[in-house]
Amino acid sequence: MSYFSIFFQYAGQYLKTRLTYRADMAVEIFSDLLFQAVNLIFILVVFGHTSLLKGWSKDEMVFIYGFFLVPFAIFGAFFNIWDFTDRYIVKGEMDRILTRPIHSLFQIILERMELESLFGVVTGLAIMFYAGNNLGLSLHWYDPFIFLILVAGGALVYAGIFVTLASIGFWSDSRTDIMPMMYNIGNYGRYPVDIYNRIIRYVLTWILPFAFVGVYPAAYFLGREEWYIYAFITPLIGVIFFAISVFLWNIGVTKYRGAGN
Amino acid sequence: MDYIIDVKDLRKEFTSHSSRSGLKGAFRDLFTRNYTIKTAVDDISLQIRKGEMVGYIGENGAGKSTTIKMLTGILTPTSGEVRVNGMNPHKDREKFVRSIGVVFGQRSQLWWDIAVQESFRLLKKVYNVPDEFYNTHMADVIKTLAIEPLLDKPVRKLSLGQRMRCELAAALIHNPPLLFLDEPTIGLDVLVKLKIREFLKEINAKYGTTILLTTHDLSDIEALCERVIMLDEGKIIYDGALQQLRENWGEGKQIQFLFTEDVFMNELQELTKEHLVVWEQGTNASTWTASVENDEEIISAVIGKVVAAKRIADLKIVEITTEEIIRNIYEEGAVRNG
Numbered sequence: 001m002s003y004f005s006i007f008f009q010y011a012g013q014y015l016k017t018r019l020t021y022r023a024d025m026a027v028e029i030f031s032d033l034l035f036q037a038v039n040l041i042f043i044l045v046v047f048g049h050t051s052l053l054k055g056w057s058k059d060e061m062v063f064i065y066g067f068f069l070v071p072f073a074i075f076g077a078f079f080n081i082w083d084f085t086d087r088y089i090v091k092g093e094m095d096r097i098l099t100r101p102i103h104s105l106f107q108i109i110l111e112r113m114e115l116e117s118l119f120g121v122v123t124g125l126a127i128m129f130y131a132g133n134n135l136g137l138s139l140h141w142y143d144p145f146i147f148l149i150l151v152a153g154g155a156l157v158y159a160g161i162f163v164t165l166a167s168i169g170f171w172s173d174s175r176t177d178i179m180p181m182m183y184n185i186g187n188y189g190r191y192p193v194d195i196y197n198r199i200i201r202y203v204l205t206w207i208l209p210f211a212f213v214g215v216y217p218a219a220y221f222l223g224r225e226e227w228y229i230y231a232f233i234t235p236l237i238g239v240i241f242f243a244i245s246v247f248l249w250n251i252g253v254t255k256y257r258g259a260g261n
Numbered sequence: 262m263d264y265i266i267d268v269k270d271l272r273k274e275f276t277s278h279s280s281r282s283g284l285k286g287a288f289r290d291l292f293t294r295n296y297t298i299k300t301a302v303d304d305i306s307l308q309i310r311k312g313e314m315v316g317y318i319g320e321n322g323a324g325k326s327t328t329i330k331m332l333t334g335i336l337t338p339t340s341g342e343v344r345v346n347g348m349n350p351h352k353d354r355e356k357f358v359r360s361i362g363v364v365f366g367q368r369s370q371l372w373w374d375i376a377v378q379e380s381f382r383l384l385k386k387v388y389n390v391p392d393e394f395y396n397t398h399m400a401d402v403i404k405t406l407a408i409e410p411l412l413d414k415p416v417r418k419l420s421l422g423q424r425m426r427c428e429l430a431a432a433l434i435h436n437p438p439l440l441f442l443d444e445p446t447i448g449l450d451v452l453v454k455l456k457i458r459e460f461l462k463e464i465n466a467k468y469g470t471t472i473l474l475t476t477h478d479l480s481d482i483e484a485l486c487e488r489v490i491m492l493d494e495g496k497i498i499y500d501g502a503l504q505q506l507r508e509n510w511g512e513g514k515q516i517q518f519l520f521t522e523d524v525f526m527n528e529l530q531e532l533t534k535e536h537l538v539v540w541e542q543g544t545n546a547s548t549w550t551a552s553v554e555n556d557e558e559i560i561s562a563v564i565g566k567v568v569a570a571k572r573i574a575d576l577k578i579v580e581i582t583t584e585e586i587i588r589n590i591y592e593e594g595a596v597r598n599g
Contacts (some may be wrong), residue, residue, distance in 0.1 A: 002389055006387060092368065093368075095330065095335050095365065096365070096370060098334060098335045098358075099334070099335065099358050101355045101387065254351065256337075257275060258330055
C-alpha cells in the first residue's frame with residue numbers, strides 16, 4: 001500500500017519537473033514516434049513484395065507489432081536500467097539507494113522512470129485497431145481484461161531479462177555490450193516466430209522469451225488457435241522470469257562492493 | 262544490551278584480480294587470473310553507547326568508509342558480528358535504515374533538479390513520517406540550520422555549504438537515534454563548519470542522538486567528540502578519550518627560534534646538554550625547533566641559554582597540536598600506553 005503512495009508521489013514529482021522542460025518532452029515523444037514509424041514502414045516494405053509470410057498476412061504482422069508496442073512501452077517507462085552498472089555501481093550511487101528503507105530495485109524504478117515512453121501504448125493501440133479493423137476482428141467483453149493480463153506478462157518478461165542483465169553488474173562492473181545487443185534481440189519477438197529457424201524459435205520461447213512480448217499473446221487476439229497454449233502461459237512466463245531476476249538481484253545486492261572513494 | 266553499536270571481530274575483504282603485463286599476459290589473464298585479497302577491515306571490535314559522539318579517524322584507505330558502510334548495511338561483512346540499534350544492518354536492511362540517518366559528504370541524498378522542500382517531501386514519504394511529527398520536528402530543524410530561505414531553490418543552485426546544511430536536515434527527517442556522518446565538513450568554510458558543529462551538539466543534547474563521525478578535519482573531532490577511534494590498515498590502534506590521547510602524547514611544548522644567522526645542531530645541543538631537548542631544523546639553517554617537556558623551569562632555562570649565546574630575531578612557544586599527535590602515532594604505528 002505504501003509502495004503505491006510512494007510511487008504516486010514520485011510520479012507527481014516527475015511530471016512536475018518534466019513539465020518545466022516541455023521542449024525536451026516533446027522532442028522525446030516525437031523521436032519515439034519516429035522510431036515506431038520506421039519499424040512499421042519496414043513491415044510494409046517487406047509486404048510490398050509478398051502478400052503472405054509463412055501464412056501470416058500483412059495486417060496480422062502489423063497487429064503483432066502494435067501489440068508488441070504496448071508491453072514494450074510499459075517496460076521502457078519503468079525499467080530504464082540499461083545504464084545501471086555505470087550509474088549505480090561504478091559511480092557508487094547504489095550506496096545512497098541502500099540507505100533508504102525501500103526495496104533497492106523499486107527505488108531505481110522510481111528514480112529512472114520515463115513516463116513519456118507510455119505514449120507508445122497509444123500508438124500501439126491505434127495500430128492494433130487499424131489492423132484489427134482491416135482483419136475484421138471482433139472483441140468479446142472479456143478481451144480487454146485478457147489484453148491487460150497478457151500485456152502485464154509481456155512487460156514482466158522484458159523486465160525480467162533486463163533486471164537479470166543489470167544484476168550482473170553487482171559481480172562485474174566492467175563494460176559490456178550485452179544491453180544494446182539484448183535490445184536488438186528483443187525486437188525479434190515482434191515478428192511471428194515460425195518464420196525463424198527452429199533453434200532461434202526455441203531460444204525466443206524458453207531462454208530469452210521475447211516471443212511472449214509480441215507474437216504469442218497477439219496470436220490470441222488474431223484467433224490463431226495453434227498458438228493459444230503459448231498465449232495463455234504468457235503471464236506465467238512473465239512472473240517466473242521476473243521472480244528469477246529479482247532473486248538474482250537480491251543476491252547481487254549482498255555482493256555489492258561499493259565504489260572506492 | 263545498552264550498546265547502540267556492538268561490533269565483534271568485524272572483517273571485510275575485497276578480492277581483486279591483478280592483470281599481468283603485455284599481450285601475452287593479457288591472454289593468460291583470460292584463462293587464469295591472479296587474485297589478490299585485500300583486507301580493508303581487519304577483525305575490529307567496538308561498542309558505542311547511546312548518546313555518545315565518537316570520532317572515527319584514520320588515513321585514506323585505512324578502512325573508515327568500509328566500516329561505516331558495513332554499519333549502515335550497504336556492504337555485507339566477510340565475517341564478524343554487527344548489531345546496530347539491535348538489528349543486523351544487512352539482513353534487516355529496509356527496517357534497519359529507518360533507525361539511522363546518513364550523510365555522505367561527497368554524495369547527495371537530495372534530488373538535483375527539484376526544490377529542497379520537494380526533496381524533503383519525497384523523503385518524508387519514503388520514511389513514512391506522519392504529518393504532525395514532520396511539521397513540528399522539521400520546523401525545528403529548519404530553524405536551527407537556518408535553511409528556511411533555501412527551501413524553494415533547486416539543489417543544483419545551492420552552494421556547498423548550503424547544500425550540506427540541507428543534507429543534514431534531510432538525514433534527520435525521521436529523527437533517527439543514530440547518525441552516521443562521513444566527512445560532513447569537507448570543503449566547507451569555517452563559519453559553516455561552526456554552524457554545523459553547533460547544530461550537531463544541539464541535536465545530541467536534545468534528542469540524545471548518537472553520532473559517529475569520520476573526518477579528516479581534526480578540529481571537528483576536537484570540537485565535538487569526547488571519544489576517538491583510530492584506525493590504521495584496517496585495525497583499531499586507539500579507542501578512548503581524546504583527552505587521554507592528548508595527555509599521553511601532547512605532554513611537551515615546542516620552542517621555535519629564528520636566529521639572525523645560521524647555527525648548527527651540535528652548537529645547540531652543546532648549549533642545552535643539561536636538559537632533555539630534541540632539536541629539529543626548520544625550513545633553513547637559521548630556524549630551529551626545540552621540543553621539551555612541559556615544565557616552566559626547563560623552558561626558561563633552555564631559552565635563557567640559547568638567547569645568551571645566539572642572537573635571535575623571533576621566538577615562539579607552541580603546544581603540540583592534536584594533528585601532530587596523530588601524525589606521531591601513525592609514524593610509530595601504535596599507541597603507547599600510560
